[in-house]
Amino acid sequence: MNDHxxxxxxxxxRRLADTGLVLTTAESCTGGWIAKCxxxxxxxxxxFDRGFVTYSNDAKRDMLGVAPRALEAHGAVSEFVVRxxxxxxxxxxxxxxxxxxxxxxxxxxxxxxxxxxxxxxGFALSGRVRTETLCFDGDRDAxxxxxxxxxxxxxxxxxxxxx
Numbered sequence: 348m349n350d351h352x353x354x355x356x357x358x359x360x361r362r363l364a365d366t367g368l369v370l371t372t373a374e375s376c377t378g379g380w381i382a383k384c385x386x387x388x389x390x391x392x393x394x395f396d397r398g399f400v401t402y403s404n405d406a407k408r409d410m411l412g413v414a415p416r417a418l419e420a421h422g423a424v425s426e427f428v429v430r431x432x433x434x435x436x437x438x439x440x441x442x443x444x445x446x447x448x449x450x451x452x453x454x455x456x457x458x459x460x461x462x463x464x465x466x467x468x469g470f471a472l473s474g475r476v477r478t479e480t481l482c483f484d485g486d487r488d489a490x491x492x493x494x495x496x497x498x499x500x501x502x503x504x505x506x507x508x509x510x
Contacts (some may be wrong), residue, residue, distance in 0.1 A: 353490075356384040357498035362445065362506045363394035368472075370502070372398040373411055373432040375423065375451035375464060380495045396442045397496035399473030401432065407449075424449050426467050426478035433469035433476060444506070445471040446498050452490040466494045472505050 363370055372382045382398030385391055397456035399410050404423055409415040412435040414426055422426040451465030457463035469476060479501075483493040494501040 352384050352495060352499065353387065355496065355503065356388050359385065359499055359503050359506075360388040360391055360394060360418070362503060364390070366506060368444050369394055369396050369440075369442040370394045370444045370446070371436045371440040373436040373445065373447035373469075374398065374400055375402055375407070375448060376434075376452045377448055377491050378402060378493050380491060381446060381448070381498050384499065385493060387451070396440045398441070399436055401430075401496065403428075407432060411439065411447075423441070424451055424460070424461055424465055424467055426480055429467040429469035430476055430478050433471045437471055444502065445469075446502055448494055448498055450494060452487045452494075454487060464490050466490070466497075466503065468494075468498060468507055470501055477505070 374381055379398055379400045385395050401407045401410050404418050408415060411432050413431040417428055417431055429447045429449050432446045436445045447469040448466060451457050451461060453463035467480045468471050469478045483490045
């Protein structure tokens with residue numbers, strides 16, 4: 348399965364290199380896995396600036412400028428917060444493309460409204476932001492792997508349609 352993530356990261360890297368755009372990541376539940384995948388690609392220093400691993404709410408506030416009231420009102424796993432995360436990553440980097448993820452990988456931490464497997468995504472490109480929420484099945488590793496795969500796939504798609 349890592350070969351699949353490697354292939355997606357290679358494709359993303361080619362697209363970023365071809366367009367001259369630079370990527371940054373802001374990751375919570377994946378703990379830097381997206382950044383790891385893209386930096387496994389030779390030449391990624393030409394199109395990847397930095398990754399923010401903001402697992403705690405304090406890190407989201409300190410490193411990305413997420414407003415405390417956003418975390419209190421919406422929770423870390425929300426489209427509102429990933430929107431702030433992705434915009435914070437852009438303003439604190441030299442990138443033009445960003446992805447942010449925050450989710451509940453399990454095994455605990457879920458609720459009726461946000462069950463285990465819930466992941467919120469934020470994508471930014473060309474001044475536009477998109478957010479989405481998906482719910483993945485499986486154990487902690489499976490949820491995180493699916494999150495990385497979805498992030499890479501959506502970035503590839505967004506580069507094709509301009510967000």
